[in-house]
Structures are given as structure tokens and as C-alpha cells.
Amino acid sequence: MKPLKNVVPLVIIIAAIITFWLKPGINTASHKRYTRIYENTDQKKSVNDTTKIIPVRASSQVVTVPVKKKYKEESIDLENISKLKSSMFSRSVHFLPELTDSLMEDSVNYVEIEMEETPIDSTNALSKN
Amino acid sequence: MLPLLFWIPVVFFSLLLAHNAMLYFAHGGEYGILTEKLEARKDLLWNICFYIHLPSGVVCLLTPLYSFSRRYFKKGINQHIIAGKIYLWTSLLLVCPTGMYLALYAKGGVAAQAGFMAQGILLAYFTYQGYETIKKGSALEHVHYMIRSYAAAAAVLSFRILHILFFVLKVPYQDNYAISQWLGLTLNLLVAELIIMITLTKNTSTKTQSL
Numbered sequence: 001m002k003p004l005k006n007v008v009p010l011v012i013i014i015a016a017i018i019t020f021w022l023k024p025g026i027n028t029a030s031h032k033r034y035t036r037i038y039e040n041t042d043q044k045k046s047v048n049d050t051t052k053i054i055p056v057r058a059s060s061q062v063v064t065v066p067v068k069k070k071y072k073e074e075s076i077d078l079e080n081i082s083k084l085k086s087s088m089f090s091r092s093v094h095f096l097p098e099l100t101d102s103l104m105e106d107s108v109n110y111v112e113i114e115m116e117e118t119p120i121d122s123t124n125a126l127s128k129n
Numbered sequence: 130m131l132p133l134l135f136w137i138p139v140v141f142f143s144l145l146l147a148h149n150a151m152l153y154f155a156h157g158g159e160y161g162i163l164t165e166k167l168e169a170r171k172d173l174l175w176n177i178c179f180y181i182h183l184p185s186g187v188v189c190l191l192t193p194l195y196s197f198s199r200r201y202f203k204k205g206i207n208q209h210i211i212a213g214k215i216y217l218w219t220s221l222l223l224v225c226p227t228g229m230y231l232a233l234y235a236k237g238g239v240a241a242q243a244g245f246m247a248q249g250i251l252l253a254y255f256t257y258q259g260y261e262t263i264k265k266g267s268a269l270e271h272v273h274y275m276i277r278s279y280a281a282a283a284a285v286l287s288f289r290i291l292h293i294l295f296f297v298l299k300v301p302y303q304d305n306y307a308i309s310q311w312l313g314l315t316l317n318l319l320v321a322e323l324i325i326m327i328t329l330t331k332n333t334s335t336k337t338q339s340l
Contacts, residue, residue: 004326006318006322007319007322007323007326010315010318010319010322011319013315014312014315014316014319017308017311017312017315018312021304021307021308021311022295022300022304022308022312024298
């Protein structure tokens with residue numbers, strides 16, 4: 001393949017795409033605002049132990065629907081395009097800023113309870129009754 | 130100096146894309162484009178193709194960086210052959226078929242889907258031709274076809290750069306996707322042809338000088 005033979009049609013195709021399809025200044029977006037919502041994807045589904053059968057009355061059954069936690073919501077306003085942050089285009093930073101906050105909310109507080117060993121006086125308890 | 134000005138951004142964007150692709154495995158589930166692919170995710174084959182395409186695409190994007198830098202490692206012909214074979218078989222057996230299947234579900238309409246399909250076909254064709262020419266012993270033709278092949282593979286980089294650029298230029302979202310794909314592919318092929326042309330004229334001028 002001779003390179004010049006390939007260059008000419010490619011230049012024609014590129015020029016055609018720009019002038020007829022891209023149409024700079026003419027083919028502009030009609031919508032003014034884009035919003036992207038980032039959700040928590042790290043939450044793992046809890047697996048129920050199917051081997052255990054727990055009798056539950058129908059009236060007391062509560063169906064819990066897991067609610068997805070929103071990490072953040074970012075909007076780009078095309079009117080203020082100069083305020084666009086570069087982080088909007090980086091996938092690596094999507095989860096970082098709010099991750100610590102959500103983890104703080106989700107964290108389980110473990111409280112140590114000191115158990116004092118006190119002998120149970122069964123005879124006294126029975127005698128009272 | 131000029132090759133460095135070309136390669137530094139190429140290496141940077143290749144590594145950035147590789148990093149972003151690997152995040153799909155780190156986060157799993159609903160991440161990146163997956164949130165938009167509700168219909169496609171119902172298709173098991175699409176899921177298989179997607180998770181094969183990500184790592185193999187990274188290999189396909191990064192191995193040529195080593196292969197093209199062979200002139201800096203004069204004795205590294207064996208490594209060049211190994212890297213070339215990895216690139217060849219990864220492209221032909223994994224990247225192109227999976228990419229073409231993923232193209233069927235690409236957003237941006239038929240135009241964008243055809244663009245991704247064309248990229249897959251061109252990548253497979255140029256890579257195979259590069260392999261055939263070196264088997265016949267034609268090193269120059271091999272280099273030319275591999276430059277074209279890498280141009281088709283690296284269209285993923287120019288696609289993303291143009292996509293952001295056109296977004297800032299307020300191009301409608303659906304049009305933006307298709308235009309970025311076609312323009313990215315054709316611009317890369319044009320740059321490849323120009324590089325081939327420049328290297329050919331350099332070679333002929335040095336030959337005439339030696340005569």
C-alpha cells in the first residue's frame with residue numbers, strides 16, 4: 001500500500017466528518033445540564049442461611065429493601081463550563097472522597113462489656129418466692 | 130525529541146486507561162459504564178466478552194509500547210518476537226472478537242456501533258497482515274502494518290480524548306459518541322500513514338545519499 005494513496009482518502013473522510021457531522025458551532029447540545037450519580041458498589045449482599053428454618057408469623061414478616069447509598073452527585077452546567085473539574089473525567093477518584101464518610105457511618109461500634117463474676121444465691125431467691 | 134513528545138502522552142494515556150480498566154475488577158458490580166448497560170448485562174455472552182476484553186485490551190495496548198521501543202534495546206530481538214506474538218494472538222483471539230460483540234451494544238446508535246465494529250475489523254486485518262509480512266521476510270512492510278495496527282488499537286485513547294473535548298465544545302451527547310469514535314479512528318490511521326510516509330522518505334533520502 002502506498003502511503004500517499006491512503007492519506008488522501010483519510011483526509012477527505014476526516015474533513016467530511018468535521019464539516020457535515022461535527023459541524024462546529026452548529027451541532028450544539030440542546031440540554032444544558034448533565035448529572036451523574038455515583039452509588040456505593042462496595043456493599044455486599046447479605047446471604048441468608050437457608051439451612052435454618054425459622055418459623056415466622058405472616059403478620060410479623062417485614063420485607064427490607066436494601067437502599068443504595070449515594071456516594072456523590074455531580075452536575076455539569078454547560079453555562080458554567082469553565083468551572084469544570086478535571087476529576088469529573090477520572091474514574092479513579094469517583095469513590096475516594098466520600099468513601100471514608102460512608103465507612104464511618106456504616107462502621108459498627110464494638111463496646112467491651114466487663115462481666116463481673118457474681119455468685120448466684122439460688123437458695124435466697126427461692127426462699128423469697 | 131519529537132518521538133518523545135509523541136510517546137510520553139501515549140504512554141501516560143495508555144497507563145491511565147489500563148488503570149481505569151482494572152478498576153472494573155476492583156469495584157465490580159455497578160461501576161463505570163456498567164450502570165448504563167442494563168440491557169446488555171442480561172446477556173451472559175456480553176458479560177463474558179466484557180470481562181475478557183478489559184484485561185486483553187490492556188495487554189493489546191501496552192505490549193506495542195515495548196515492541197516499538199526495540200531500537201533502544203538492540204539485542205532484544207527475542208523479547209520483541211515474544212511481545213509481538215502476545216500482541217498478535219491477544220488481538221486476534223481475544224480483543225477483536227470480544228470488542229466486536231460489545232460493539233453491538235454500544236451507545237451512540239448504529240453509527241457508533243459501526244465505528245467500533247470497523248475498529249475491530251481493521252485491528253484484526255492490520256495485525257494479521259503484519260504477521261504475514263514478517264513471515265515472508267518483508268521487515269519494512271511488517272513495520273508499516275504494525276504501525277497501522279497500533280493506530281487502530283490506540284483509537285481507544287483518541288476516542289476518549291475527543292469525547293471529552295467535544296463534550297466541552299457542547300456537542301450533543303449521542304452524536305459525540307459516534308463522532309469521537311469515527312474521528313478518533315480515522316485521525317489515528319492518518320497519523321500512522323503520515324509516519325509511514327515520513328519514514329519512507331527518510332529511508333530513500335539516506336539511500337540516495339549513500340549512492
